[in-house]
Every structure is written in C-alpha cells, then in structure tokens.
Amino acid sequence: MNAKLVCAILAFCSISFNSFAQKAVLKKVFNGRNLKGWVVPENNIWWTVADGILKTKSGPNKKGSILWTEKEYTDFVLETDFKYDEGTVDTGIFIRTDTQQIQMGISGSLKRDMTASPYIAGKGYPVEAQNVKDILKPRDWNTIKVIAIGGYYEVWLNNKHVMSYTSDNYVKTGPIGLQLHPNTDMAASFRNIRIGKLK
Structure with missing residues (x-):
C-alpha cells in the first residue's frame, strides 16, 4: 500500500472518529469550586481550586501526585483547557491506568516538549504528535481533546488533529487521571474539564 493511500485512510479515520466523538454528551467533571468527584490524595498539598481553576504545584519534596476521577470510563x-504556569512542566492525562498516558509538557526522559504524544510504559513514546510547536501557546490557555476507543487514541490540540495511536496492551476500563510528575x-x-462516554 503506497504512502499516499495510507495517509488518506488515516485522515478519513481521524475525521470519522472525531465526528463520532462530537456526538458524545460532555459533562463537567470539575465543578470549579472544589475537588468533588475526584479521589483526593492523602495529605494533599498538590491540588487546589480557586476561581474556577484547578491548579497543581510541586511540593517541597517533589514527590509528585495523581488526581483520579472517582468514576471509571471505558x-x-x-476535553479540557490547560496552561503551563511555572517551571519545567511535566504533566499529562492517564487513560484508565497509570501506564498509558497522553503527555503534556516536557518529557523527563527526552528532555523536550512532548505535549499530546502517548507515553506507554515499557515502550516510551511510540509516536510523536505533529506540529505541536506551531500550535501550542506557551504560558497561555490551550485546549486538548483526547478520544479513547479501546486502545485507539486520538488527540486534538487547539482544534487541530495532532496524534493517532493504537495501543496493544491497553486497560479496558478505569478512571482518568491528571498527573503531577515527581522530581519536578x-x-x-x-479548567473546563469535561468527559463524555462513548457507546
């Protein structure tokens, strides 16, 4: 199969999945006032809420933290807005487990921005999101959309499709997590964190 045909098929699949996902009813999972609906880590010093914004910040020991949804998803x-505020930001969205992630910010292993790329434990970054440098607005608000259908993941950054990947060792059902990476x-x-279930 020639390269042009492969690209055409991938583009068609991307448009089809996005159209399918658009039909999902997105519901707020962050109320902008507190952490209701989330599993708050013990002795939480990393996650705070103010003025409709969920903030995460490294603690003095740089232990890191994960904020999980109480609900599980298949x-x-x-979709969420996000902003990189201070320091060397290394965060991300965990997909049903802490071994499958959509990276946001600087990769600790690669030492460069890998926003919107999948990190798979044991495989590293099997693919890299495209054109992120041109799309991402540093230190300003951005919007990321993650579609997960089984092991098929798609990411849109500021309304631009940047990544498609199929994982062969995904977890079928589990919570969704936001990461504060340790040692950073x-x-x-x-803000505006919303999730829609796909049937």
Whole structure:
C-alpha cells in the first residue's frame, strides 16, 4: 500500500472518529469550586481550586501526585483547557491506568516538549504528535481533546488533529487521571474539564 493511500485512510479515520466523538454528551467533571468527584490524595498539598481553576504545584519534596476521577470510563472523549504556569512542566492525562498516558509538557526522559504524544510504559513514546510547536501557546490557555476507543487514541490540540495511536496492551476500563510528575518543580492549571462516554 503506497504512502499516499495510507495517509488518506488515516485522515478519513481521524475525521470519522472525531465526528463520532462530537456526538458524545460532555459533562463537567470539575465543578470549579472544589475537588468533588475526584479521589483526593492523602495529605494533599498538590491540588487546589480557586476561581474556577484547578491548579497543581510541586511540593517541597517533589514527590509528585495523581488526581483520579472517582468514576471509571471505558470509551470516552475528554476535553479540557490547560496552561503551563511555572517551571519545567511535566504533566499529562492517564487513560484508565497509570501506564498509558497522553503527555503534556516536557518529557523527563527526552528532555523536550512532548505535549499530546502517548507515553506507554515499557515502550516510551511510540509516536510523536505533529506540529505541536506551531500550535501550542506557551504560558497561555490551550485546549486538548483526547478520544479513547479501546486502545485507539486520538488527540486534538487547539482544534487541530495532532496524534493517532493504537495501543496493544491497553486497560479496558478505569478512571482518568491528571498527573503531577515527581522530581519536578512546576505548576500547571486546568479548567473546563469535561468527559463524555462513548457507546
């Protein structure tokens, strides 16, 4: 199969999945006032809420933290605004488990921005999101959309499709997590976090 045909098929699949995901009813999972609906880590010093914004910031020991949804999801679309505030930001969205992630910010292993790329434990970054440098607005609000259908993941950044990947060792059902990476000194913000279940 020639390269042009492969690209055409991938583009068609991307448009089809996005159209399918658009039909999902997105519901707020962050109320802008507190962490209701989320599993708050014990002795939480990393996650705070103010003025409709969820903020995460490294603690003095740089232990890191994950904020998980109370609900579990199978196939879903997640959309959120995010902003990289301070330091070397290394965060991301965990897909049903802490071994499958959509990276946001600087990769600790690669030492460069891998926003919107999948990180798969044991495989590293099997593909890299495209044109992120041209799309991402540093230190300003951006919007990311993640579609997860089984092991098929798609990511849209500021309404631009940037990544498609199929995982062969995904977890079928589980919570969705926001990560504060350990061993970093950083701060990031999230708002308008919405998730829709796909049937």
